[in-house]
Amino acid sequence: xxxxxxxxxxxxxxxxxxxxxxxxxxxxxxxxxNNQYVLFVRKAQSNQIKNEKINLPAGKAxxxxxxxxxxxxxxxxxxxxxxIVIAEARHYSIxxxxxxxxxxxxxxxxxxxxxxxxxxxxxFGKYVVTIxxxxxxxxxxxxxxxxxxxxxxxxxxxxxxxxxxxxxRAKKILVPSKTVALQLRKAYSLPESKVVVTYEGVDKKLQxxxxKLQxxxxxxxxxxxxxxxxxxxSVYPHKNxxxxxxSILVFNSKYHDTVHGNYLRxxxxxxxxxxxxxxxxxxxxxxxxxxxxxxxxxxxxxxxILYRQAEAFVFPSESEGFGLPGLEAMAxxxxxxxxxxxxxxxxxxxxxxxxxxxxxEDIAQKIKKFLFDENLREQxxxxxxxxxxxxxxxxxxxxTLKIYKCINI
Numbered sequence: 001x002x003x004x005x006x007x008x009x010x011x012x013x014x015x016x017x018x019x020x021x022x023x024x025x026x027x028x029x030x031x032x033x034n035n036q037y038v039l040f041v042r043k044a045q046s047n048q049i050k051n052e053k054i055n056l057p058a059g060k061a062x063x064x065x066x067x068x069x070x071x072x073x074x075x076x077x078x079x080x081x082x083x084i085v086i087a088e089a090r091h092y093s094i095x096x097x098x099x100x101x102x103x104x105x106x107x108x109x110x111x112x113x114x115x116x117x118x119x120x121x122x123x124f125g126k127y128v129v130t131i132x133x134x135x136x137x138x139x140x141x142x143x144x145x146x147x148x149x150x151x152x153x154x155x156x157x158x159x160x161x162x163x164x165x166x167x168x169r170a171k172k173i174l175v176p177s178k179t180v181a182l183q184l185r186k187a188y189s190l191p192e193s194k195v196v197v198t199y200e201g202v203d204k205k206l207q208x209x210x211x212k213l214q215x216x217x218x219x220x221x222x223x224x225x226x227x228x229x230x231x232x233x234s235v236y237p238h239k240n241x242x243x244x245x246x247s248i249l250v251f252n253s254k255y256h257d258t259v260h261g262n263y264l265r266x267x268x269x270x271x272x273x274x275x276x277x278x279x280x281x282x283x284x285x286x287x288x289x290x291x292x293x294x295x296x297x298x299x300x301x302x303x304x305i306l307y308r309q310a311e312a313f314v315f316p317s318e319s320e321g322f323g324l325p326g327l328e329a330m331a332x333x334x335x336x337x338x339x340x341x342x343x344x345x346x347x348x349x350x351x352x353x354x355x356x357x358x359x360x361e362d363i364a365q366k367i368k369k370f371l372f373d374e375n376l377r378e379q380x381x382x383x384x385x386x387x388x389x390x391x392x393x394x395x396x397x398x399x400t401l402k403i404y405k406c407i408n409i
Contacts, residue, residue, distance in 0.1 A: 003404060004038045004109035006100065008087060009116060010045040012300070013271070015234055016324050017132060020176075020200060021115045027397035029082060035404070038107045040087040040100065049084065083107070092155075097122055111404055119166040128403060129166050130174040130198075133321030134183050139238040164188070171407045174198045174400065176322035179343040198400055199347075200322055201393030202331040203300065218305040222295045228265040229367070230310035230334070232303065232325045233317075235270050235279045240316040240339070240357055242282045247316075247363035248291050255368040263291060264367070266314070267306065271297045307332035311371055315339060316357045323347050327391055330384030335377050337370055351383035 007025060011018045025039065041049065087103050089096035101123040104112055112127040119129055136159060147155070167173055167188050173195045175181045181195045219226070229248070235241050245266060252263045270276060276294065283292050298306065307313070313329035315338040323344055326336045330351060338344045339357035353376065355366035370376060 001034075001404070002036045002038065002108060002110045004040060004104055004107060004112040006087075006112070006114045006116070007039040007041045007045060007049075008089070008091060010039075010041060011048050013044075015271070016322075017116055019203070019324065020130070020132070023201060023203070023393040024115065024397060024400065027393050028401060031394070031397060032401055036081045036083070038083045038085055038109055040085050040103060042088055043086055046084050046086060091116070091118055096120055101125075111407060113400075113404075114166070117163045117166045119162070119169070121162060121165060124169075126171055126407065127169070128172045128174060128407065129170045130176075131167065131180065131184055131321075132176060133180055133319065134187060135238055135319050135321070137187065138319060139236075170194075172196055172403050174403065176200050177343050177346055179346050180321050196399070196403060198396045198403075199391055200324055200327075201391045201396055202324075202327050202388050203393075215305055215309060218302050219309065221302075222267075222293070222298065222306075224267055224293055224295065224306070224309075225265060226309065227262055227311045227371075228267045228293070228309075229312055229314045229337075230267050230269070230306055230329070231314055231316075232269040232328070233315075234273075235268065235275045237275070238318050240318050241268065241279055242286075243357065243360050244314060244316040244363065245283060245286055245288050245292055246360035247367065249286065249288055250360055250364035251367050252291060255364065264311075264371075265291050265293060267293045267295055267310070269295050269298050269303065269306065304332050307334045310334055312337050312367075312377070314367075315344070315352075316355075316363065317341070318357055320344065326352065327388050330381075331388045333381060333385060335370075335380035335384060337366060349387060351380065351387040353380055 005021075005025060007021055009017050010021045010025065012022075014021070029037065039049070085103055085107060087100055089099045096118070097120045100120045104123065104125060109125065112123070112125055113130070114127055115130045117129065117131055119127065136156075167184065167190065173184065173190070175184060175195055175197055176199060178197055181197050184190060185192060185195055231241065231244065233239060248264060248266050268279075280294060283289055283294075307329055313326060313334045313336045315323065315326050315336060317323075317339055319341065320343050323338070326338055326344070326348060329336050336348065336352040338348060338352040338354055340354040341357070344352060344354070353366065353370050356362040370380075
C-alpha cells in the first residue's frame with residue numbers, strides 16, 4: 001500500500017500538532033516494513049527531515065541529499081520506501097485546495113492521512129483525518145482573533161465548512177482522547193465505530209534521565225529566577241494565561257512567605273505570535289512585569305532543565321484535546337497543577353493536582369497548598385512518573401497503522 005501523510009506541520013515550530021506529526025512519521029517508519037510512504041512537506045520541513053535523517057527499519061538509511069527522491073532500505077522483512085514531495089502551500093490557503101490534491105493524485109497514493117482538519121475540499125480520495133480538538137467550535141469571536149471582524153467571520157464560516165467535510169468524508173477519524181471522541185460524535189452525529197482514540201506519547205529526550213546541561217547557565221540565559229512555576233504551550237485565549245497571572249499576583253500578595261520567603265514567578269515558554277503581544281499587554285495592565293517571564297521558544301534539550309528546576313508545571317487551560325505538555329512535565333519529574341476539566345481528568349487521572357481554572361483565588365490557594373505540602377508534591381511527582389509509562393508514541397503509531405490496514409482491506 002502507498003500511504004501519503006500531509007507533513008506540512010512537521011516539527012516543533014507547529015507546537016503540539018507538529019510534535020504529533022513528527023512522532024507519527026518517525027515511529028511508522030520504524031515499525032512498518034511493508035508499506036510505502038509519501039510525505040508531503042514544505043521546503044523547510046524537507047530540510048529538517050533531511051538533517052534529522054529519519055530512521056528506516058534497521059536504522060542505517062535516511063533521507064538522501066535530494067529530499068524529493070526516494071530513500072529506501074531493503075532488509076530481511078522486505079522493501080520499505082520513503083518519498084519526500086514538496087508541497088509548497090500554506091495551511092488554510094486557497095493554494096492548498098488545489099496543489100495538495102494534485103500532488104496526491106500524481107503520486108498515486110492509496111490512502112492519505114491528514115493530521116489536521118484542513119483536508120482540501122477538492123480532494124476526493126480515501127483518507128483518515130486526525131481531529132485534535134474542537135476548541136474553535138467553542139472559543140470563537142473577536143476575543144480569539146487579531147483580524148478585523150469581517151475577515152474573521154468569513155474565515156470562521158470557511159473553517160466550519162472545511163471541518164464538516166473533513167469529518168463526513170473521512171473513512172476513519174483519529175482523536176487523542178475519549179473526551180474529544182465524545183464531543184465530535186455528538187456534534188456531527190457520527191457512529192462510534194468511525195472515531196478511534198489514539199493516545200499520544202512523550203518524547204524520550206524530555207524524560208528524567210536526559211539531564212546533562214549546566215543548570216546555572218540555562219537559567220541565566222533566559223533570566224529565570226527561582227522559585228518559579230512553569231507553563232509551556234501557546235498563549236491563545238482559551239489557554240487562560242491571564243487568570244494564571246492574576247493567581248500569581250494573589251499568591252505573592254498573601255502567601256509568598258511559604259516559598260522560602262521569596263516571591264513566586266511564572267515562566268511562560270511559547271513561540272512568539274500576535275497573542276504573545278496581547279499577553280504582554282495584559283501583563284503590563286496587571287502590573288505583573290516583575291513576576292512573569294515570557295521566555296519565548298526554548299529547545300527541548302534546554303527545556304528539560306527548566307522542567308527540573310521549577311516548583312511545578314501549571315496548566316490553566318479551559319479546553320484541550322489531550323494535554324501533552326503536562327505529560328512531558330511529568331516525564332521530566334515535574335509535578336503538575338491543572339485545570340479541573342474532563343480531558344485532564346481522563347489523561348492525567350490522579351497524577352495531577354486540580355484547581356478551578358476560572359477562579360484566580362482558588363488557583364492561588366491550590367498553589368499555596370501544593371508548595372507548602374512536601375508530601376503532596378512528592379506523591380504527585382511519583383504518580384506522574386508512573387502515569388507517563390502508559391503513553392507511548394510507538395503505541396500510537398501501531399494503532400494508527402492498524403487503522404490504515406483496516407481501511408485498505
